[in-house]
Amino acid sequence: MLPSRPGPPAVPPARAPVLSSEVADALTAGRPVVALESTLLAHGLPRPDNRAAADQVEAAVRAGGAVPATIAVLDGVPHVGLTPDQLDRVCADPDLAKLAVRDLSVALALGRSGATTVSSTALLAAAAGIGVFATGGLGGVHREAADTFDESADLTTLSRTPLLVVCAGVKSILDVPATLERMESLSVTVVGYRTTTFPGFYVADSGSTLDWAVSSPEEAAAVLAARRGLAPGGVVVANPLPDDEQLDPELHDRVIADALAAAAQAGVRGKAVTPFVLEHLHRVSQGATLAVNVRLVLRNAELAGRIAAALAALPR
Ligand code: PSU
Ligand code: MN
Numbered sequence: 109m110l111p112s113r114p115g116p117p118a119v120p121p122a123r124a125p126v127l128s129s130e131v132a133d134a135l136t137a138g139r140p141v142v143a144l145e146s147t148l149l150a151h152g153l154p155r156p157d158n159r160a161a162a163d164q165v166e167a168a169v170r171a172g173g174a175v176p177a178t179i180a181v182l183d184g185v186p187h188v189g190l191t192p193d194q195l196d197r198v199c200a201d202p203d204l205a206k207l208a209v210r211d212l213s214v215a216l217a218l219g220r221s222g223a224t225t226v227s228s229t230a231l232l233a234a235a236a237g238i239g240v241f242a243t244g245g246l247g248g249v250h251r252e253a254a255d256t257f258d259e260s261a262d263l264t265t266l267s268r269t270p271l272l273v274v275c276a277g278v279k280s281i282l283d284v285p286a287t288l289e290r291m292e293s294l295s296v297t298v299v300g301y302r303t304t305t306f307p308g309f310y311v312a313d314s315g316s317t318l319d320w321a322v323s324s325p326e327e328a329a330a331v332l333a334a335r336r337g338l339a340p341g342g343v344v345v346a347n348p349l350p351d352d353e354q355l356d357p358e359l360h361d362r363v364i365a366d367a368l369a370a371a372a373q374a375g376v377r378g379k380a381v382t383p384f385v386l387e388h389l390h391r392v393s394q395g396a397t398l399a400v401n402v403r404l405v406l407r408n409a410e411l412a413g414r415i416a417a418a419l420a421a422l423p424r
Pocket of ligand 2: 258259260261378379
């Protein structure tokens with residue numbers, strides 16, 4: 109018999125998510141927690157104003173009645189709930205990576221840092237035992253996807269991850285009807301919050317409609333609870349801006365077309381498209397898109413806080 113060889117030098121196993129003490133205490137006690145992504149801070153909002161937005165979003169979750177858990181990977185460690193110093197780092201580093209699910213394993217293994225997208229935030233939140241997540245807009249099917257195959261991993265992750273995401277629809281640069289079709293194929297549950305009009309991120313109406321609406325945080329929580337007992341995968345709650353808080357729809361159509369043309373002209377592709385386009389929009393609209401972007405994230409964070417509170421109140 110061959111002598112048993114000592115194993116190869118061990119590569120340390122990937123770290124389980126590290127929970128902040130506030131998040132850990134809340135989860136242990138069954139109190140409501142809402143996960144927040146860091147890509148929208150690091151790659152969606154301009155520095156240095158993104159740092160104040162990070163605090164405002166966490167405060168909005170608290171106003172809704174839950175503990176905020178912003179998620180990012182720092183030096184190879186996935187963190188669920190960030191300290192003020194860690195939020196400083198996420199918001200200040202211009203070279204921070206953008207980590208979707210497939211990138212997480214590399215960052216963890218090689219000790220890298222990065223902001224988490226909807227897909228990787230959802231995965232880490234679910235691993236930590238968090239059921240509710242707030243963001244701005246989901247990724248989805250890009251216009252031209254028939255040629256480029258550019259479809260966000262957000263969709264496939266939501267088809268497998270038992271979590272409720274509050275958003276203002278999908279990113280406005282996407283093909284919205286195609287994204288809704290893909291969510292149907294992937295069996296992602298989608299409900300409007302007090303509307304069957306699917307919101308268009310900066311604008312209240314994307315032009316697409318939904319089959320279902322929920323009328324309260326309790327109903328939204330009940331849909332997630334029912335889904336969990338039934339099939340893997342998540343629930344999207346689409347929360348539109350009120351008409352008087354949206355971006356002027358005419359300005360919207362003009363600046364989006366302009367930004368997409370600029371991205372095509374500059375040859376920007378793949379995961380760089382969204383940061384490029386958002387920066388362009390904020391500039392050509394003279395900050396109008398930025399103000400609306402922050403407002404819709406705050407509204408989603410507060411609603412997510414209420415839904416998490418309703419979920420925590422359900423009998424287990
Ligand atoms: N929507 C925004 N700003 C953003 C994003 C979405 O208004 O920064 C981010 C989210 O983190 C989302 C990601 O998960 O873009 C999707 O990127 P991609 O299309 O490259 O998959
Ligand atoms: Mn993409």
